[in-house]
Amino acid sequence: MSLRIxxxxxxxxxxxxxxxxxxxxxxxxxxxxxxxxxxxxxxxxEADQGVMAIENSIAGSIIPNYALVxxxxxxxxxxxxxxxxxxxxxxKGQWIEDIEEVSSHPMALLQCKEYFRQFPHIKxxxxxxxxxxxxxxxxxxxxxxAAIAPKVxxxxxxxxxxxxxxxxxxxxxxRFIIVKTKNxxxxxxxxxxxxxxxxxxxxxxxxxxxxxxxxxxxLNLTKIQSLPVIETPWKYAFFxxxxxxxYADFSKAKSLLDIMAEDFKVLGxxxxxxx
Numbered sequence: 001m002s003l004r005i006x007x008x009x010x011x012x013x014x015x016x017x018x019x020x021x022x023x024x025x026x027x028x029x030x031x032x033x034x035x036x037x038x039x040x041x042x043x044x045x046e047a048d049q050g051v052m053a054i055e056n057s058i059a060g061s062i063i064p065n066y067a068l069v070x071x072x073x074x075x076x077x078x079x080x081x082x083x084x085x086x087x088x089x090x091x092k093g094q095w096i097e098d099i100e101e102v103s104s105h106p107m108a109l110l111q112c113k114e115y116f117r118q119f120p121h122i123k124x125x126x127x128x129x130x131x132x133x134x135x136x137x138x139x140x141x142x143x144x145x146a147a148i149a150p151k152v153x154x155x156x157x158x159x160x161x162x163x164x165x166x167x168x169x170x171x172x173x174x175r176f177i178i179v180k181t182k183n184x185x186x187x188x189x190x191x192x193x194x195x196x197x198x199x200x201x202x203x204x205x206x207x208x209x210x211x212x213x214x215x216x217x218x219l220n221l222t223k224i225q226s227l228p229v230i231e232t233p234w235k236y237a238f239f240x241x242x243x244x245x246x247y248a249d250f251s252k253a254k255s256l257l258d259i260m261a262e263d264f265k266v267l268g269x270x271x272x273x274x275x
Contacts, residue, residue, distance in 0.1 A: 006030040006038045006047035012131030012153030018051050018080050018176045033128045035065055039072050042181050049077070049180045056084070056174045058111055058167075061225050066239045069179060069267055076195050076268025078178035086112050086167045089134055089159040090146045096162045101125055103133045104148035112148055115166040134159055177268070186270065188247040193222075193272035196254075198261035199229060199237050207238065210261055217253035219244050237263070243272045 005023055007015035010031045019027060030047040032038040041047040052069075055061045069076065086108055090099065102109075102116065103125040116122055127133045133147040138157040146162070147153070154161050177195075200206035214221055223241035228234075244250045250269075258264045 002026055002028045003049065004028045004030055004047045006032055006041045006050040008032055008035050008038050008052065009129040010131050010135060012134060012149060012156045013129055014082060014084065014150055014174065015051050015053065015176070016131070017150060017152060018082055021082070022051070022078070022080055022178065023049075033132070035068055039068050039074070042074065042179070043072060045181075049178055050074075051080075052177050052179055053174050054177045055223070056107065056111075056172070058169050058172055059107055062107075063225070063227060066225060066227055069177075070197055070237075070239075070265070074179040074181060074267075075183040076177045076179055076270060077184040078270045079193070079273055080176045080178065081173050081274060082176060084111070084167060084172045084174055085150060085165055086130075086148050087151055087154065087161045088146050088148060088163040088166055089137075089154045089161050091137060091141065091143060092158065092160050094143060094146075094160065094162075096146075098144055099146045099162075100144040102146045102148060103127045105130050108148045111167045111169075111172060114168040115163070131156075178270075179268075183268075190271055191247050191250075191269045192245070193241065193243045194250055194269045195239065195241050195267040196257070196265065197237055197239050197267055198257060198264040199235065200261060202235075210238075210257060213256050213260065214240075214242060214253055217244075217256070218246070218249045219253055239267075 005019045005027045007019050009015045030041050038050050042050050052065055053062055054065050099122055101123045106126045108130050109124050130149040131153040134149045134153040134157045137145055137147055219242040221242055225239040226236045229237050
């Protein structure tokens with residue numbers, strides 16, 4: 001039985017590309033038009049694992065996804081970095097001069113907005129997914145409409161690419177996490193990165209004390225993201241990614257942080273792919 005992989009988007013999307021890169025072609029793709037639906041598919045056992053974008057090197061964190069992972073007790077079992085290439089595609093026979101409207105995911109539009117300054121007449125429209133727009137152009141034979149999507153979407157849906165690599169910053173990458181409802185236990189020797197969440201009190205230096213413990217335990221902090229604690233106004237939870245050479249160092253830090261911080265929680269222990 002093929003592994004069922006839930007992705008945000010459809011075939012031809014960046015999430016689809018990550019699923020292929022991580023799991024190969026012999027998978028059953030579970031297409032979801034939102035991250036909330038992706039989580040629901042995992043919780044209802046309609047998917048075995050999920051691919052979820054978590055941050056982009058240009059646009060920053062996809063903040064709602066941190067809350068989705070935490071509130072639904074998902075486990076991060078891996079990560080993947082994908083270099084993002086945005087291409088402008090249209091129906092065959094259409095040209096860039098014919099375009100009146102460009103539709104794509106808000107993140108893609110944001111990453112390409114400088115390109116469209118030279119075309120002030122073109123209307124930029126936010127949509128649910130990059131590849132979904134490309135598919136709709138094909139199915140509805142839409143003229144004067146273009147999509148911003150990965151190259152594979154043009155191949156899948158028979159569109160022409162009229163402009164390649166239109167993202168503002170060419171060195172553009174997105175970090176994806178692989179999530180599931182149950183932890184995948186790796187041998188300690190293979191674990192070199194972890195994602196944790198905790199809350200600190202309002203005493204002066206509380207966060208600094210936690211970060212000092214991480215440093216003393218030889219952990220390298222690669223990401224810190226704060227998020228409001230909805231139930232308690234003006235209180236914040238911190239989501240932190242750390243890397244380490246020895247699992248014993250992280251294990252020691254866990255013991256200390258469990259005492260020092262409020263609601264300390266390990267969201268995932270996995271392999272650091274950027275060593």
